[in-house]
């Protein structure tokens with residue numbers, strides 16, 4: 516379903532890949548690998564029913580979370596732009612006063628609910644946002660407020676879990692064996708996605724198809740992409756630019772940056788993941804890419820079908836703008852030519868460029884793409900000798916901040 520093309524020779528070490536896949540399946544944090552087949556169907560149905568309930572009584576659902584408890588669903592909602600009576604708003608992904616005031620202005624007197632998402636249940640940014648928004652909910656709905664709070668957290672522990680049990684909030688689970696940045700296909704992503712109007716059945720089915728495409732196939736797109744990344748890193752290409760010609764993919768790229776950055780940047784190693792949206796960024800970073808340092812490789816995300824109503828350059832009586840040669844051509848044709856021109860220019864400039872092709876911008880394809888990146892990321896981290904499932908570096912700023920804020924014990 517997902518295709519990978521590269522001009523770079525990629526030789527897969529089949530036995531090493533098999534070993535890594537076995538490792539992933541037996542890793543205590545490898546639960547995402549089989550998730551498209553093994554997910555909890557009873558919870559999935561509860562998510563669908565809860566989504567309908569929220570759509571019936573809320574103009575807004577405020578999703579509170581950060582990192583893996585935020586970026587995955589935001590990425591898919593932005594990319595798919597689904598329709599729903601309930602609009603998703605986001606909180607708890609920064610400590611900005613302006614952002615929070617802006618959110619409160621948008622909420623105004625409207626009916627709203629909260630989905631607070633934190634696997635650990637102890638992350639400061641979402642915990643503070645939850646406290647603030649819970650107060651607003653209580654002010655508006657009194658003792659009925661708790662009926663509008665949906666908590667997605669660990670199955671058994673953490674401050675959020677304990678509060679949810681004590682206050683009787685509806686609870687959803689991020690399974691023990693799935694870490695934050697691999698959790699988009701769990702309730703952490705699925706509840707906001709279902710409320711936003713995304714067809715989560717199709718999403719899971721796309722992920723299952725991509726999982727199946729990797730079983731017993733050592734030449735799959737994900738395996739070749741992961742192998743290429745690890746090979747390029749050995750040759751000192753330590754910056755990857757993920758590029759899309761669709762602005763709606765900006766947050767998908769943000770999710771990829773988190774997935775790869777937190778999974779691979781360890782032990783003073785790793786590829787620095789960054790992203791661009793073209794053609795916009797050809798007019799800003801284009802010069803550096805064409806002529807700057809040669810430690811960068813580029814991965815283009817492209818769709819084989821446009822999937823949106825065509826827009827055609829109109830015919831005009833006069834050719835004052837000199838665009839007669841484009842009359843009758845679609846915008847998608849222009850975008851495709853821009854992509855081909857960019858690939859050729861960057862290859863000429865000495866950048867290794869590869870392409871990931873996705874059928875179209877729909878739930879099934881994006882479900883497959885999520886799984887593709889999760890698998891590629893875990894494989895390429897392991898090929899480079901790092902653990903893709905921990906994030907010891909993230910703890911450093913947290914400890915400092917707790918100390919500066921006077922948290923007991925820090």
Ligand code: PA5
Nearest residue numbers: 582583584633634635638695696
């Ligand atoms: O991938 C990760 O583990 C992190 O990005 C977490 O998702 C992030 O730190 C939020 O953690 P939590 O869901 O525990 O609040």
